Amino acid sequence: MDKKGLSSFLLGLGVGVGIGMLFAPKSGRETRQLIKDKADEGSEFLKQRGTELKQSASEWVDKGKEAISRQKDTLADAVEAGRQAYRDAVGHGSSPEGAAQ
Numbered sequence: 001m002d003k004k005g006l007s008s009f010l011l012g013l014g015v016g017v018g019i020g021m022l023f024a025p026k027s028g029r030e031t032r033q034l035i036k037d038k039a040d041e042g043s044e045f046l047k048q049r050g051t052e053l054k055q056s057a058s059e060w061v062d063k064g065k066e067a068i069s070r071q072k073d074t075l076a077d078a079v080e081a082g083r084q085a086y087r088d089a090v091g092h093g094s095s096p097e098g099a100a101q
Helices: 003-023 028-091 096-100
Strands: none
Touching: 003 028
16 A cells, blocks of 8 residues: 555545544444544554555565576576687687688
8 A cells, every 4th residue: 555545544534433423323432432443443454454565565576586586597598608609619710800800
């Protein structure tokens, strides 16, 4: 959840609680308990959402590491192929400088 979404959620929660208090036909004690319960629900929602976001971020980091590893392997293979081509060219008596002449 981004900052804007979190701000919207908290604003909505506050407005909802405020309107609920205005129209609730309950005693002050019951209303305070209701507010506490709703705040606890909101807190639990944020904890759960935070855990989900943390897991999602962890998955993206793992995918990024895998992609980097694959690219590193590809680059290492390309470098080795270039070295082998150079060794083959030098080993057969032709050199890159001689080929240009």
